[in-house]
Amino acid sequence: MLGLNRFLLACLLLFMAPCLLAEDKEVKMGREAHEELLKTTHFYDDPELLEYVNSVGQKLAANSDWPDIEYHFFIVDSPDINAFALPGGYIYINRGLMSYMTSEAQLASVLAHEIAHVTRHHAVSRRSQQRLGTAAAFVASVITWNSNVGEAIKLENAALVSGYGREMELEADEYGALYMYRSGYDPNAVIEMLSILKDHERLTALKGRDAGRSTATYHGVFSTHPKSDTRLQEVVAQAGQLPPGEAFQGREIYREKTKKMVYGENITQVAPPGHQRYASKGLGVTFEYPSGWERSTEGQSIILKSPDDIQLEISVAKPQPDVTDPEILLKQRFQVEELKDAEAVFEGKERADEASKALIVTESGDKRVAVIKSGSYEYYFNTLQPVPLDETQDQTIARIIESFRRAEARDFPPDKVYTIYYHRLQPGETFTDLAANNILGRYTEEELRLLNGYYPSGEPQPGTWIKMVQ
Secondary structure, X not given: OHHHHHHHHHHHHHHHHHHHHHHHHHHHHHHHHHHHHHHHOOEOOOHHHHHHHHHHHHHHHHOOOOOOOOOEEEEEOOOOOOEEEEOOOEEEEEHHHHOOOOOHHHHHHHHHHHHHHHHOOHHHHHHHHHOOOOHHHXXXXXXXXXXXXXXXXXXXXOOOEOOOXXXXXHHHHHHHHHHHHHHOEOOOHHHHHHHHHHHHHHHHHHHHOOOOOXXXXXXXXXXXXXXXXXXXXXXXXXXXXXXXXXXXXXXXXXXXXXXXXXXXXXXXXXXXXXXXEEEXXXXXXXXXXXXXXXXXXXXXXXXXEOOOOOEEEEEEEOOOOOOOOHHHHHHHHHOOOOOEEEEEOOOOHHHOOOEEEEEEEEOOEEEEEEEEEEOOEEEEEEEEEOOOOOHXXXXXXHHHHHOOEEOOHHHOOOOOOEEEEEEEOOOOOOHHHHOOOOOOHHHHHHHHHHHOOOOOOOOOOOOOEEEEEO
């Protein structure tokens, strides 16, 4: 009998081995993708709020169908309405999405949905379908951004999250609702949260109609309002219904944890982690350089200096009307007959004639130079020292050159950083009264309604805590 038990155990281990190897591969895949995110993404610096999100997430993960792996939760410092998951238990939620929640149950609904994407192996399935090789390509397939957070991997003018399609999203809603039920949260918060997101989509469409901007939501699969979606109602109802009074909402604790949270644009967003950004409204250009470097201005030139005394000069010049070839411009500017290792700065034939970088030979050795034509000017990059550069130093200079581009509104820090606070509604006060200062512009009243779950109409009772912005 003992021999039979050992045989059965061996068979079971042989059967489970491929599954365990697949799980280990997913965890490794998620960890590598997370390392890619760290290069481009700012995370919100609020340890207490992060610990709160982590505690909610860990409770849900423990009640999931894959509780044995280690789950990691992060708050992305972005105002965009976004949440996403990487394989192997890496879950991310944007600060912007959290600003529209009014309870812990709503937070749990988003985290549970993303945990379900992990437990149902959705991202891995997409990767195998799309045959994505590198971690960076995989991250780009899972996330799309509307801001410079993750600029190196964003997909231009796309939805806020790269959706999995209706079937996978509904499956994530179904299992997410189940994890909520097991954790003591009302599964109907899934519908509640998706309704807020649909309302956000409608307000965004209203704001962007004149500007011609396209809009999408974090979930992105409902053409009608979630409250009217029969299929969604069915999958959420399958989770079960908690007895009256036993479903935890957590409005008070969520209010306490999110007061003073930044709302909208934050100062951190203008450059990726580990970098500073120079942006000129007058010239309309921008570039990035490493944190810790000093920047100074000398006449028409900017001088960048590293702590170990690498120096790069960036000069502005009016274009020469008879010369368009960037390599000829470099030869004339630096008075040399030959360039070494000359190549286009930007990829793509359509921009090949806009910029070139090269090495030029000097008495001290090779030095890195470049020219970029942008707008009404030419911009010359010239390594002042050391000459010659070693390979690592040259790569740093090359990255600065390659980051140069036309400046956009997102490249400038916000004029003001807003934060959330809560106000108890007084008798007779309405959203029209609360929005009288127009702090959020033309749509302040609509935005306040959305932040508090009253969009597009309706008034709260006196004594209700109202989320405000200051």
